Amino acid sequence: MDRTEKICDIIEGSSYVVFLGGAGVSTESGIPDFRSKNGLYHKKKKRFASYEPEYLLSSECLRKKPEVFFEYYRENLDARAVEPNDAHRALAAMEHAGRLAGIITQNIDGLHQKAGSRNVQEIHGTIWTNHCVSCGREYDSDFIFDSREEVPHCLDCGRTVRPDVTLYGELLPDEAYDRSIRMIQKADCLIIGGTSLEVGSAAQLAHMYHGRSFIIINKTKTKLEGKADIVVHDSIAKVLKSVTELMGIWQDDDT
Ligand code: APR
Ligand code: ZN
Secondary structure, eight states, X not given: OOHHHHHHHHHHTXXXXXXXXXXXXXXXXXXXXXXXXXSGGGOOOGGGTTSOHHHHTBHHHHHHOHHHHHHHHHHHOOOTTOOOOHHHHHHHHHXXXXXXXXXXXXXXXXXXXHTTOOOEEETTEEEEEEEXXXXXXXXXXXXXXXXSSXXXXXXXXXXXXXXXXXXXXXXXXXXXXXXXXXXXXXXXXXXXXXXXOOSHHHHHHHHTOOSSEEXXXXXXXXXXXXXXXXXXXXXXXXXXXXXXXXXXXXXXXXX
16 A cells, blocks of 8 residues: 555544644745745845844844834735645645544645635734734735835824734734644644644644644654654645545646
8 A cells, every 4th residue: 555545544544634734835836935945044135144034034023123024024925926736725625525624834825725724723823914013903915015115004003014923932823722732632633744843833733642643744854753654755735636636535726
């Protein structure tokens, strides 16, 4: 039995499957991840060269150097025109077919929802909503990405409008994280994909998992390989598409 058949078998034999993913799920949509060799953290432009990558996406940078923060943010995190890839589509098909209970994602691009997934816990927030740091008025993503002001200001009170993204130095959104913990504790099959597990939040959730089956689909090694039943070092889009084709639930994009 090949790996795809084994993964398919495990999912079919499970009652509560959870997917935990990261930036590697969106790379085949054209969004670079962070830590791969051509990831965001390695291809910083000259004008950002003097800053640590984590600083550029930190609450400190937003507070102390907002013009640097928003320039980096607009240049690297505008995923408004990006389309989901086969990985997003396969996970949505699995949820619609009742084979996936939900997704926990570190991604802020909203591509899982764009592909039709409904139970998506965004533990690092989202680029799609923004709010004023003072009066809390909400704004859409165009307000920040299309703003002609270096630092976008609230139309009501004039203070800074910031993205609903969890920045370095900030706590994770309570509700999404609490729901994620409950999902992990209920799961009897955890699939981890497209994440280096370098950031604490995802690694902590993975360590909370004690269910029966554990699958990792990631191009490069992660520190939890020893715990997994199946490890696939390959494209998550390719693997998840073949798994859902085998299940007979894959829907081509033009359906
Ligand atoms: N298929 C499978 N794996 C892939 C693919 C792909 N198409 N593309 C990339 N990968 C893998 C890489 O090998 C890497 O191990 O995805 C992983 C991406 O890891 P990171 O770049 O570290 O991204 P992520 O784990 O999501 O980072 C977590 O760090 O900077 C913060 O807040 C940011 O949410 C982000 C967090
Ligand atoms: Zn305001």
